[in-house]
Amino acid sequence: MRSTVSQRTLKRxxxxxxxxxxxxxxxxxxxILSVENLLLSSLIAFVVSxxxxxxxxxxxxxxxxxxxxxxxxxxxxxxxxxxxxxxIAPYLGETLLRLKDDxxxxxxxxxxxxxxxxxxxxxxxxxxxxxxxxxxVETVLTTNTSRFFEGLPSYLKTFITVMLLGxxxxxxxxxDGRTMMRTVLGLVPNHLFETALSMLSQINTxxxxxxxxxxxxxxIVGLVTSAGLFMISFPYAVLLGITAGVTNLIPYLGPxxxxxxxxxIATVNxxxxxxxxxxxxxxxxxxxxxxxxxxxxxxxxxxxxHPVTVIIxxxxxxxxxxxxxxxxxxxxxxxxxxxxxxxxRHMIDTRT
Amino acid sequence: MNFMWDNLFRRTDQGQEVFEALRQTFVFQxxxxxxxxxxxxxxxxxxxxxxxxxxxxxEVGVGMYILLRGSLDIFVDHPVEEELPPRSxxxxxxxxxxxxxxxxxxxxxxxxxxxxxxxxxxxxxxxFKPDLLEILERQPATGVKxxxxxxxxxxxxxxxxxxxxxxxxxxxxxxxxxx
Numbered sequence: 001m002r003s004t005v006s007q008r009t010l011k012r013x014x015x016x017x018x019x020x021x022x023x024x025x026x027x028x029x030x031x032i033l034s035v036e037n038l039l040l041s042s043l044i045a046f047v048v049s050x051x052x053x054x055x056x057x058x059x060x061x062x063x064x065x066x067x068x069x070x071x072x073x074x075x076x077x078x079x080x081x082x083x084x085x086x087x088i089a090p091y092l093g094e095t096l097l098r099l100k101d102d103x104x105x106x107x108x109x110x111x112x113x114x115x116x117x118x119x120x121x122x123x124x125x126x127x128x129x130x131x132x133x134x135x136x137v138e139t140v141l142t143t144n145t146s147r148f149f150e151g152l153p154s155y156l157k158t159f160i161t162v163m164l165l166g167x168x169x170x171x172x173x174x175x176d177g178r179t180m181m182r183t184v185l186g187l188v189p190n191h192l193f194e195t196a197l198s199m200l201s202q203i204n205t206x207x208x209x210x211x212x213x214x215x216x217x218x219x220i221v222g223l224v225t226s227a228g229l230f231m232i233s234f235p236y237a238v239l240l241g242i243t244a245g246v247t248n249l250i251p252y253l254g255p256x257x258x259x260x261x262x263x264x265i266a267t268v269n270x271x272x273x274x275x276x277x278x279x280x281x282x283x284x285x286x287x288x289x290x291x292x293x294x295x296x297x298x299x300x301x302x303x304x305x306h307p308v309t310v311i312i313x314x315x316x317x318x319x320x321x322x323x324x325x326x327x328x329x330x331x332x333x334x335x336x337x338x339x340x341x342x343x344x345r346h347m348i349d350t351r352t
Numbered sequence: 353m354n355f356m357w358d359n360l361f362r363r364t365d366q367g368q369e370v371f372e373a374l375r376q377t378f379v380f381q382x383x384x385x386x387x388x389x390x391x392x393x394x395x396x397x398x399x400x401x402x403x404x405x406x407x408x409x410x411e412v413g414v415g416m417y418i419l420l421r422g423s424l425d426i427f428v429d430h431p432v433e434e435e436l437p438p439r440s441x442x443x444x445x446x447x448x449x450x451x452x453x454x455x456x457x458x459x460x461x462x463x464x465x466x467x468x469x470x471x472x473x474x475x476x477x478x479x480f481k482p483d484l485l486e487i488l489e490r491q492p493a494t495g496v497k498x499x500x501x502x503x504x505x506x507x508x509x510x511x512x513x514x515x516x517x518x519x520x521x522x523x524x525x526x527x528x529x530x531x
Contacts, residue, residue, distance in 0.1 A: 005401040060490045178486070182396065190398060191405070194480065197396075198414045201482035345412065 014189035021187045037161050043328065044166025049173040050211040052077065056174050070175045074167065088238070095239050096152070103145050109268030111138045192346070199342040203335050210331055213298035218245045220294060221286050228282030232275070235265065244286065249327045251310050255290075259283045305333060370397060370477055373420050377451055379501045387494045394487060396478040400470040409467045413456035415480030422474025423447050427467040445471060454505055457481055
């Protein structure tokens with residue numbers, strides 16, 4: 001019992017413990033990546049659990065047990081989602097059908113617009129600028145549009161799976177997240193335990209604040225855009241508002257990507273310059289509210305990343321996971337920043 | 353089969369042991385049974401081999417430890433000469449029920465002021481700043497009780513330190529008079 005373990009043996013045991021822990025975490029990550037829809041469901045679960053967590057804590061502070069608090073909030077959230085989809089589903093379905101019918105006209109309009117642009121460029125630059133963009137763009141648009149509408153049932157299936165699996169995982173993350181975290185921390189070697197605990201706590205706080213802030217920002221931008229487009233009687237107001245809200249999650253590029261469909265619709269339908277100016281005003285007002293109030297109040301300082309870092313991680317995210325990668329690149333980068341800075345501090349501490 | 357049952361009951365025994373240790377620790381003495389159960393679900397039970405360091409002097413600490421089983425040697429490093437490594441000096445040996453490192457619970461970027469090494473195979477209960485913050489977030493009344501007791505401990509330590517500093521000052525004054 002009293003025999004002292006040599007430092008060498010301790011180091012070896014700790015190294016093996018660390019290897020086992022990292023292998024376990026790596027294995028879990030690989031499973032999440034390889035099982036269909038699990039990555040998206042896990043991300044939804046994280047977002048839901050970070051959104052509902054403070055609410056459950058609030059109920060717990062007022063004497064409700066954690067299980068009951070989680071049940072109450074999930075029942076309320078689920079009910080509201082059901083009501084929302086029940087109310088909006090017929091409108092969304094009708095809008096999508098209208099969009100499907102209008103699509104050939106839009107493609108034709110875009111082709112005409114590009115063709116005019118091409119002839120103007122040729123008029124200035126002569127035969128040097130003979131690039132025949134029109135037919136290429138028309139082919140790409142037609143193929144992708146028909147692929148989108150053909151794939152719509154499968155997207156719907158994925159959506160339903162993710163919307164069922166995500167909240168299911170989130171329920172247990174909110175209710176038992178702490179126990180799960182303690183179990184994982186139990187596997188961390190002693191010499192790294194305090195560092196790991198402190199690091200996880202920092203990441204948890206930072207990502208939680210970031211997710212809640214971005215979600216609120218996205219909802220407000222989406223609502224403002226929808227309301228503005230609705231007020232000027234622009235078609236597909238709700239769909240365009242949802243698009244603007246979702247794409248707004250992509251830093252810098254998101255607002256532009258979100259506005260493109262509205263301008264395409266306006267151009268193809270040959271709206272007057274005044275109408276196009278009104279559409280532009282709606283998007284500019286939404287962005288002014290975002291940049292002037294929402295970002296300074298909600299998002300800034302939560303994730304302290306340099307703009308160049310943001311651009312680089314976004315490009316990497318886009319390369320690896322497309323639009324989803326662009327959206328999650330910032331929280332992933334800020335997590336990496338916390339991990340690296342905490343481990344660096346730990347290394348400096350243990351050396352001095 | 354017996355081995356399985358042994359393990360099952362050992363775990364329950366340890367749970368009870370942790371509960372008792374928390375109940376007897378000064379910081380948690382004012383908590384009700386329900387509150388103690390909540391704290392028990394928050395703390396971390398860690399095993400250390402004889403000779404293994406719990407923490408080292410100068411490292412950043414994030415919380416306190418309560419000694420559940422075994423014993424800990426507390427060393428303080430004293431610098432000898434600039435180029436030589438500091439010499440460690442055994443200050444005390446802690447036994448079951450003792451607690452250490454409570455200052456780290458309230459101080460930001462707190463550095464450990466001594467090194468704690470397990471004198472034999474030991475089991476410790478770790479209670480850290482993120483755990484305290486979670487208790488304050490989920491059950492503020494419990495958190496406030498803990499913080500109140502913690503400030504009592506820190507106040508008592510401050511008083512002891514003030515008395516020691518006064519004694520040392522007196523000693524220095526007397527020595528300088530003699531010189």
